[in-house]
Amino acid sequence: MNHSLIHNKLSQWYEQHHRILPWRETEDPYRIWISEIILQQTRVAQGLEYYMRFVERFPDVRSLASASEDEVLRYWQGLGYYSRARNLHRAAQTIVQRQSTVFDTPVDISDQASIFQELISLPGIGEYTAGAIASFAFNLPYPALDGNVYRVLARLYDCEIAFDTSAGKKHFHQLANQLLDQSNPRLFNSAIMEFGALHCTPTSPDCAHCPIQECCLAYAHHTVELLPVRKPRTALRDRYLNYTIYCTPDMRTLIQQRTEKDIWQHLYEFPLQETEALLPVAAGVAQVDLKHILSHQRIHARFHIRKVEQLPQIPNTIAIPLSSLDDYALSRLTLRALDMLLV
Ligand code: SF4
Secondary structure, three states: OOHHHHHHHHHHHHHHHOOOOHHHOOOOHHHHHHHHHHHOOOOHHHHHHHHHHHHHHOOOHHHHHHOOHHHHHHHHOOOOOOHHHHHHHHHHHHHHHHOOOOOOOOOOOOOHHHHHHHHHOOOOOOHHHHHHHHHHHHOOOOOOOOHHHHHHHHHHOOOOOOOOOHHHHHHHHHHHHHHOOOOOHHHHHHHHHHHHHHOOOOOOOOHHHOOOHHHOHHHHHOOHHHOOOOOOOOOOEEEEEEEEEEEOOOOEEEEEEOOOOOOOOOOEEOOEEEEOOOOOOOOOOEEEEEEEEOOOEEEEEEEEEEEOOOOOOOOOEEEEEHHHHHHOOEOHHHHHHHHHHHO
16 A cells, blocks of 8 residues: 555645635644544534634633533534533533643644543543544554444445454554654645545445546455444434423423433423323323434433413422523434423
């Protein structure tokens, strides 16, 4: 495999084709960290709006550390995977407690290993995110393997090992380390990620106009559509959630906070009854039914809308005006139901 040819071709392609995005225009490790966490499991178009709002409200690690978790979750509301926001918040607090300088600029980058170790020791920062911050912010020679990079590597090397197994991760990490352009890891990592996102795409890679086609073993072996390989998916668990949206004549309702270690921890929702199947709807009660897919769960939700003269007494709920729902961090499912009710 001709590594320097790949480096040159990918960097030329990147210069011509890359999208202009705010986290690419900065070397601020804090902003790069925030963008990387937001972009996990989130499309760029949606993530961009959240990123702008988030860094405007929390422009540095200290402002994030001193905010309440509730407020951080409110800025994350609708993005899903809320553990990402909780980990960001915890990591910011850890950095401030340790008096770490890793998110201050300029950072002394002579001790590369300790920067990487400091990053990876923080909540929510794994090998990928640490590699992305180390290379994009400090131009340090660490690979950053996201889904796009796994796909490009699997095809370039015609590798049939499932990339999401521990053996696969190790193998792909070795490949990425070998291929990394040590002289400019920032540019190389940006280029290979963007190339995977825009050119070597999952279902319609443009092999005919590919700048690295001559190096691509999957192209030579006609195996492009078969790659990358994933481990078989585990079955989704079905859950049945029955919510009641109470509404009094003066437009008040009940909400409660999820406190258990479960999905949507610490977010607010309407009073809930979880059952083995959705509960029937009583006569005269309006309803909204929604299906919601999470990474390992399929949620069947029914929202029963009950008009009542007075709110019932339900433990652990709070009574609020419907107009102040925006002040609480709500789950994406609850927001979807509200959107449907307001149509
Ligand atoms: S030839 Fe096709 S599969 Fe190979 S790297 Fe290029 S776009 Fe991807």
